[in-house]
Amino acid sequence: IVVLSGRHFPTGSHKVGPAYSILVEKQLDGECAPGEHTLVFPSTGNFGIGGAWVGPRMGYRSRVVLPEEMSAERFEKIRGYGAEVRFTSGVLEDCLAAATEFAEQTGASLIHPFDNRDIIAGQGTLGLEIVEQLREMGGDDEMPLTVVVPVGGGGLSSYPHPWLMPNF
Numbered sequence: 001i002v003v004l005s006g007r008h009f010p011t012g013s014h015k016v017g018p019a020y021s022i023l024v025e026k027q028l029d030g031e032c033a034p035g036e037h038t039l040v041f042p043s044t045g046n047f048g049i050g051g052a053w054v055g056p057r058m059g060y061r062s063r064v065v066l067p068e069e070m071s072a073e074r075f076e077k078i079r080g081y082g083a084e085v086r087f088t089s090g091v092l093e094d095c096l097a098a099a100t101e102f103a104e105q106t107g108a109s110l111i112h113p114f115d116n117r118d119i120i121a122g123q124g125t126l127g128l129e130i131v132e133q134l135r136e137m138g139g140d141d142e143m144p145l146t147v148v149v150p151v152g153g154g155g156l157s158s159y160p161h162p163w164l165m166p167n168f
Contacts, residue, residue: 010053011049011050011052011053011077011081013046013049013050014046014050015046015047015049015050015051016050016053016054017050018047018050018113019041019047019050019051019053019054019055019111020050020054020058022111022112022113023039023051023054023055023058023060023111026109026111031109032060032109034058034059034060035059035060037060037107037108037109038060038061038062038063038106038107038108038109039051039055039060039061039062039063039108039109039111040062040063040064040065040099040102040103040108040109040110040111041055041062041063041064041065041083041099041111041113042065042092042095042096042098042099042100042110042112042113043064043065043066043092043095043113044066044067044070044091044092044095045066045070045074047113048064048065048066048074048078048083049064049074049077049078049081051064051083051111052064052077052078052079052081052082052083053081055082055083056081056082056083057082061084062082062083062084063083063084063085063086063099063102063108064078064083064084064085064086065086065087065088065095065096065098065099065102066078066085066086066087066088066095067087067088067089067090067091067092067094067095068087068088068089069089086098086102096112099112
């Protein structure tokens with residue numbers, strides 16, 4: 001049985017990894033620079049929490065756009081990590097639209113969890129970590145046939161990429 005737990009990540013969520021890897025890719029591509037750009041993270045929760053933690057620690061002003069129906073604890077956590085919270089009604093698509101509009105109007109850098117390139121970065125973080133840990137435990141011959149990942153599991157349940165996890 002494989003169990004994923006984010007409790008050892010700085011925020012208690014594995015979404016710190018995808019937020020960090022997406023931001024680093026954008027920095028390396030010259031799309032944003034610490035102290036010069038604001039980051040905007042559309043999210044329904046954990047990705048925004050990851051972005052709220054990563055952005056300020058890398059020298060950015062950060063804004064997380066979330067549905068207003070999310071929990072007060074989530075908003076407090078995001079603010080506590082140093083990010084600004086903006087509310088929207090509805091689902092992730094509404095958050096993405098509001099974050100995109102903010103980025104276009106202000107020159108902020110949109111850190112989009114489902115942009116094609118960013119999916120690879122985000123999944124590469126979690127998916128490859130799972131494979132690496134399992135191989136350390138038992139090698140290729142001991143790989144499980146099935147891994148169950150809950151919703152919010154780094155996109156693995158929604159966007160499977162067989163090339164990331166060839167034995168699954």
